[in-house]
Amino acid sequence: KAGVTQTPRYLxxxxxxxxxxxxxxxxxxxxxxxxxxxxxxGLQFLFEYFSETQRNKGNFPGRFSxxxxxxxxxxxxxSTLELGDSALYLCASSLGEGSYNSPLHxxxxxxxxxx
Amino acid sequence: xxxxxxxxxxxxxxxxALVLLRCNYSSSVPPxxxxxxxxxNQGLQLLLKYTSAATLVKGINGFExxxxxxxxxxxxxxxxxxxxxxxxxxxAVSTYNNNDMRxxxxxxxxxxP
Numbered sequence: 506k507a508g509v510t511q512t513p514r515y516l517x518x519x520x521x522x523x524x525x526x527x528x529x530x531x532x533x534x535x536x537x538x539x540x541x542x543x544x545x546x547g548l549q550f551l552f553e554y555f556s557e558t559q560r561n562k563g564n565f566p567g568r569f570s571x572x573x574x575x576x577x578x579x580x581x582x583x584s585t586l587e588l589g590d591s592a593l594y595l596c597a598s599s600l601g602e603g604s605y606n607s608p609l610h611x612x613x614x615x616x617x618x619x620x
Numbered sequence: 621x622x623x624x625x626x627x628x629x630x631x632x633x634x635x636x637a638l639v640l641l642r643c644n645y646s647s648s649v650p651p652x653x654x655x656x657x658x659x660x661n662q663g664l665q666l667l668l669k670y671t672s673a674a675t676l677v678k679g680i681n682g683f684e685x686x687x688x689x690x691x692x693x694x695x696x697x698x699x700x701x702x703x704x705x706x707x708x709x710x711x712a713v714s715t716y717n718n719n720d721m722r723x724x725x726x727x728x729x730x731x732x733p
Contacts (some may be wrong), residue, residue: 509663510683538720538721540723547723547724547726548710548723548726549723550722550723553720561718561720563720574669588723593663595663597663597664599655605696606652606669606671606672608654608666608669609664609666609721610666611656611663611664611665612663613662613663614662614663
């Protein structure tokens with residue numbers, strides 16, 4: 506099976522712009538989670554989607570949003586970019602409902618740099 | 621909400637020495653615990669998981685962890701470190717009533733020749 510695929514791998518944007526990141530989960534996985542990873546804050550949970558519905562959301566401002574499509578692929582969007590949004594954004598998939606004890610399978614991330 | 625604390629942001633060992641990475645959890649309900657490893661410029665990979673079966677869990681690459689409820693701990697060990705073990709390690713917790721997995725701050729393992 507193909508793993509979790511995130512595109513693009515690297516992105517450079519300017520303050521004030523917006524960005525969309527894409528994630529394709531492992532085939533058969535219905536849950537997709539997004540994390541922000543920075544040296545100072547570590548791995549922080551952004552949100553989790555299951556069957557096109559957001560089930561849980563972390564403590565991030567409304568500039569961060571996401572969605573999931575019927576084929577389980579997911580996108581996250583960050584509007585009005587700030588320098589502090591520079592980070593590695595990781596997507597992870599898992600089986601989904603009732604799978605709280607199932608591990609997450611991570612993609613290699615999208616490295617976003619905001620200048 | 622559940623959480624984990626990893627003691628020590630950096631651990632350095634010599635090749636062949638014991639590896640011990642510490643993780644303590646906090647949860648009001650039975651936890652599910654995981655250890656992940658991250659190599660540079662990559663995502664996280666699962667090393668092992670505890671899901672209320674055996675308290676001693678064996679994972680990949682010779683790693684194992686023991687769930688100790690009385691100590692609320694889930695420390696990761698490996699008897700003999702290898703150069704290829706140099707990476708960042710994350711402890712994580714989830715529960716049946718929550719749909720997000722919470723990660724510790726990570727421990728960077730350095731292996732000296």
